[in-house]
Amino acid sequence: MNTDAKNIWQWGYLLNNSSEIFQLSGDVSNKIAAGEVVERPVNVVKELVENAVDASAEKITVEIAEGGLNLIKVMDDGKGIFPEDIEKTIDRFATSKIRDINDVYELSSFGFRGEALAAISSVCDFSLVSKRKGYDCLELKSSFGGQPVVKPAAGIEGTIVTVKNLFGNLPARRKFLKSSSAEQREIVKFIRHFMLTNYHLSLRLIVDEKEFFLFPKNESMLDRARKIFKEKKIVHLTNKYENLKIEAVISTPEVQKFRRDSIVLSVNGRVIKDNMLTQAVIQAYKRLIPEGKFPLAAIRLDISPSYMDVNVHPAKLFVKFLNSGEIFSFVYDSILEKLESLTPHSYD
Ligand SMILES: Nc1ncnc2c1ncn2[C@@H]1O[C@H](COP(=O)(O)OP(=O)(O)O)[C@@H](O)[C@H]1O
Ligand SMILES: [Mg+2]
Structure with missing residues (x-):
């Protein structure tokens, strides 16, 4: 049992020892759910790249350091996020992609579950900077699922998500990860596979501050x-x-x-x-x-x-x-x- 769950259990027990079932806090349930969505750095890269494509981005830059454990940064030239929506991006089950369960069967986007950013932001130092055309640019910051802070920022149209110190609050999860070079290989493999099928997109990958590859826009398959x-x-x-x-x-x-x-x-x-x-x-x-x-x-x-x-x-x-x-x-x-x-x- 982690500390949050233990606290809830102990308090509940002291207050009323004829009941032992308690609703988990949003923070704890997010961390549990995060385990299904983000097991490894490559899962974060996948979710962020797919979000960029769902936002109609054509040019995406992915930057990683130490196999994604130290840094994963995904920058896109997509449509950006309305200032009013920026905090909702890390709420669980909050999405702009579906309204109704039937929409899942008419889906043209990668995302729809509205849980990736909630999951990711609960297990890292998280920052999202976004600007929608005609609106202010804002940055949302949140550390390991703690209280988010939103501030004005400088930026051009599009979105930049930065993930640092992934699983820094979950040493047990970090223990299961492979070496940073093995995690890097998984990320590179995912991007290659993704770019094979999404060949109209441009993507630049930077690994440990050096350009690893650059795929231009609108290539043939x-x-x-x-x-x-x-x-x-x-x-x-x-x-x-x-x-x-x-x-x-x-x-x-x-x-x-x-x-x-x-x-x-x-x-x-x-x-x-x-x-x-x-x-x-x-x-x-x-x-x-x-x-x-x-x-x-x-x-x-x-x-x-x-x-x-x-x-x-x-x-x-x-x-x-x-x-x-x-x-x-x-x-x-x-x-x-x-x-x-x-x-x-x-x-x-
Ligand atoms: N790169 C991005 N550009 C524009 N909007 C984004 C981006 N990433 C996330 N969002 C917004 O945040 C919401 C939540 O993202 P996410 O948690 O991945 O859930 P989902 O993709 O399933 O909707 C999205 O529905 C979208 O509106
Ligand atoms: Mg998504």
């Missing part, structure tokens, strides 16, 4: 994938079937990897993990790549939000499809067709 996969033997494909659309970059059969982690999946721009889709890709190469070897693939699926449920995991890493059999066949067939056009005789 193929150009973006060439840079990210560092591989020339890749081809581009698109296909459409009813309300399903796929755009993908896949490797030619000569490319054979030992691991399947270069199969990157996304649905409506959201990078996800999904065994069924990974299998659809692997199966399409079955007669071309020996078992135990894997292709490179970046798959971007576009599906009407009403055909899936993204609200199955707090970190939104998994989605549920209404008709997974149809989606499997669509991905499998689209890749197979492209591979057949490259190597017609392999399929005779």
